[in-house]
Amino acid sequence: MRAPWNGAARVLDGKATASALKAELKERVAALRERGVTPGLGTVLVGEDPGSVKYVAGKHADCAEVGILSIREDLPATATQAEVAAAVDRLNADDACTGYIVQLPLPAGVDTNAILERDAILERVDPAKDADGLHPTNLGRLVLRASGPIDSPLPCTPRGCIELMERHGIDLAGRNVCVVGRGVTVGRSIGLLLGRKDVNATVDICHTGTTDLAEHVRRADVVISAAGSPGIITPEMVAPGAVVLDVGVSRVVDPATGKGRIAGDVADGVDEVASWLSPNPGGVGPMTRALLLANVVETAERS
Numbered sequence: 608m609r610a611p612w613n614g615a616a617r618v619l620d621g622k623a624t625a626s627a628l629k630a631e632l633k634e635r636v637a638a639l640r641e642r643g644v645t646p647g648l649g650t651v652l653v654g655e656d657p658g659s660v661k662y663v664a665g666k667h668a669d670c671a672e673v674g675i676l677s678i679r680e681d682l683p684a685t686a687t688q689a690e691v692a693a694a695v696d697r698l699n700a701d702d703a704c705t706g707y708i709v710q711l712p713l714p715a716g717v718d719t720n721a722i723l724e725r726d727a728i729l730e731r732v733d734p735a736k737d738a739d740g741l742h743p744t745n746l747g748r749l750v751l752r753a754s755g756p757i758d759s760p761l762p763c764t765p766r767g768c769i770e771l772m773e774r775h776g777i778d779l780a781g782r783n784v785c786v787v788g789r790g791v792t793v794g795r796s797i798g799l800l801l802g803r804k805d806v807n808a809t810v811d812i813c814h815t816g817t818t819d820l821a822e823h824v825r826r827a828d829v830v831i832s833a834a835g836s837p838g839i840i841t842p843e844m845v846a847p848g849a850v851v852l853d854v855g856v857s858r859v860v861d862p863a864t865g866k867g868r869i870a871g872d873v874a875d876g877v878d879e880v881a882s883w884l885s886p887n888p889g890g891v892g893p894m895t896r897a898l899l900l901a902n903v904v905e906t907a908e909r910s
Contacts, residue, residue, distance in 0.1 A: 676703060699733045749800065772852075835872070836872055842874065
């Protein structure tokens, strides 16, 4: 499937692609407003974790950019399980809220699964308002519907990966894709999207415990790494001309400065082997945020 390749990797520019996607969403929101429908994105933020505060602020800035209403439920770190559950209930009942997310991580003492699943607290997040696309009901629909349309929110980061490649002219049909990582946010859910008939890729799901991971990666036309293991994908593992997406996020200490920084899964030098490479940051991250907005807009359009 791969054409001979001898050169530096081209950049899968997530920032520019997300910007184009948001411009399209802005037009769709304007059309909805003409019909008297204003999409609304809600967030539940518990505590003041710096990363979470920054991420949620970015989501609401994105909303302002495309014309989506922002709805915030900000709670102190001391909030009880019942108080967080009440915030979820308010967003479920709020007709102005088209979709929402519960920002993770939640502080100690709040049972994440109880908020996100119906097991303990009647699955408080309404599946129709699941802006992240990770509710068990919505993932179950992905499992059941390998072909045909899906009328529920899709996982944002996996969808962002596919959209990023497709908008750069990369055809995934028939491609061998190696996914490294087994988390529900990316690893397990992206296989469901890649295997759908409208994408038609062949997927190999690997992880940090895979025997001879390098061999699996080397066979792939496309490598998507979301293991959260800095530098796990090395140049020697990647076939010349492969497409590589770096979705991993880890916090490491820079030995030169002693300061913390974000590191991806892809080691230096892969850009000399791959034909396409997503930067980290600036690759899949902006696409995730844009597809969160897309989920909200599409839910409003379906309504």
